[in-house]
Structures are given as structure tokens and as C-alpha cells.
Amino acid sequence: KNLLKVRGGVERGAALVKQILTFSRMEVARVVERIDLSRTVASSLELLQNTIPSNIRMTIELPSHPIFLQADVTKINQILMNLCGNALHAMEEQGGEITIRLRLLPIPQGAPLDVLEPSPTEQEKPTIGAAELVVSDTGHGIPAAVLDKIFDPFFTTKGVNKGTGLGLSVVYGVVKEYGGTIRCDSTPNVGTTFTVIFPEVLEPDTV
Numbered sequence: 617k618n619l620l621k622v623r624g625g626v627e628r629g630a631a632l633v634k635q636i637l638t639f640s641r642m643e644v645a646r647v648v649e650r651i652d653l654s655r656t657v658a659s660s661l662e663l664l665q666n667t668i669p670s671n672i673r674m675t676i677e678l679p680s681h682p683i684f685l686q687a688d689v690t691k692i693n694q695i696l697m698n699l700c701g702n703a704l705h706a707m708e709e710q711g712g713e714i715t716i717r718l719r720l721l722p723i724p725q726g727a728p729l730d731v732l733e734p735s736p737t738e739q740e741k742p743t744i745g746a747a748e749l750v751v752s753d754t755g756h757g758i759p760a761a762v763l764d765k766i767f768d769p770f771f772t773t774k775g776v777n778k779g780t781g782l783g784l785s786v787v788y789g790v791v792k793e794y795g796g797t798i799r800c801d802s803t804p805n806v807g808t809t810f811t812v813i814f815p816e817v818l819e820p821d822t823v
Contacts, residue, residue: 651689652682653747653817657718660696668704671711678718683747685817691790698783699751699810706755706808717750723815745817752809758802766800787812 661676668674696716703714722745758766767788791798795815802808
């Protein structure tokens with residue numbers, strides 16, 4: 617039991633150092649390659665589904681077609697695990713539902729990423745588009761007074777030993793590194809929705 621506690625402490629320390637290095641951009645650069653975002657998200661969630669509490673229901677909405685992106689799989693997993701981890705923490709006491717949705721959006725010329733609409737049908741996939749990843753929960757929500765601070769490094773509303781305040785900062789940094797946008801909409805006692813949009817998703821024949 618003591619060894620397990622030591623191991624747990626080491627793993628938490630390693631995770632914290634990794635987050636600090638990622639946030640400060642001192643982490644060793646990984647290989648950026650063309651990935652199928654749909655498959656990457658599905659693989660990450662398959663692992664997560666085996667660890668969620670029984671009082672939380674998970675709904676996953678993924679497209680049947682691949683969505684390609686030039687990215688580092690590890691960093692995409694970081695985004696997903698941080699957002700899902702926060703959602704699960706917000707519902708750990710009362711339970712609830714977490715919804716993860718991925719879809720393809722076209723990019724009209726000159727349009728800002730935060731006002732894009734979904735492609736009408738899967739058959740009308742644009743050659744260049746954007747990937748929208750949404751993580752939504754029915755947890756306790758985020759108070760309006762702190763909503764504009766959630767991406768600040770080391771800011772957290774979690775209790776002692778439950779958060780470092782780096783998770784969302786890392787997410788924000790990775791999203792910006794890939795030229796994307798992230799938005800948070802939250803209502804206390806109703807839930808929270810994070811929307812991440814990555815631009816310039818390429819079809820295989822255009823890469």
C-alpha cells in the first residue's frame with residue numbers, strides 16, 4: 617500500500633511537470649503528422665469510458681467519415697483528457713451526462729472560426745474545412761465572475777490536491793498552436809460546454 621501511494625505521488629508529480637513544460641513550450645517537439653481526428657478521439661474515449669463513475673452517462677457523437685488534421689496525437693489527447701476530466705469532476709457528486717461531439721465545418725472565405733456552421737450532409741464535405749470538437753457536461757457550471765479567468769495559468773476553483781490550474785492553460789496553448797479557437801459557455805447548476813475549432817482540415821487527396 618505504501619509503495620502504491622509513492623507511485624501515485626510520483627505519477628502526479630510527473631504529470632504536473634509535463635504540464636508545466638508544455639505550458640512553457642519547453643517540451644521536446646513531437647512529430648506533427650496527418651491524423652484522422654475521428655479515430656484519435658474514438659481511441660481516447662474508449663479508454664476513458666472504462667474509468668468513468670457509474671452515475672455519469674457518456675454520449676459520443678462522431679462522424680462516419682474521417683476528419684484529417686495536421687497535429688500531434690499526444691497533444692490532441694491532452695486536450696480531450698483535460699476537458700473530459702474537468703467535466704467528470706464537475707459531476708462526480710451528483711452524477712450527470714457528458715457529451716462529446718466531433719463534426720466537420722466548412723470555412724467560408726474570411727469567416728471567423730467561432731461562427732462556422734456544420735456541413736449540411738456528410739456527402740458535401742469541403743476540401744478545406746474546420747473540425748469542431750465539443751465537450752459538454754451537466755455539472756455544477758462555472759460562476760460568471762471567474763469564467764474569464766479559466767484559461768489563466770495556475771487558476772483553479774478545485775480544492776487542495778484536486779487541481780493545479782494548468783489543465784485549461786495547456787488546452788488553450790495547444791489550440792492556439794494549431795491556429796484554432798476555444799470557447800466556454802457555462803451556466804451555474806446547469807452545465808458547461810467547451811467548443812474547440814481547428815482550421816484547415818485537409819482531405820487525403822489534397823495533402
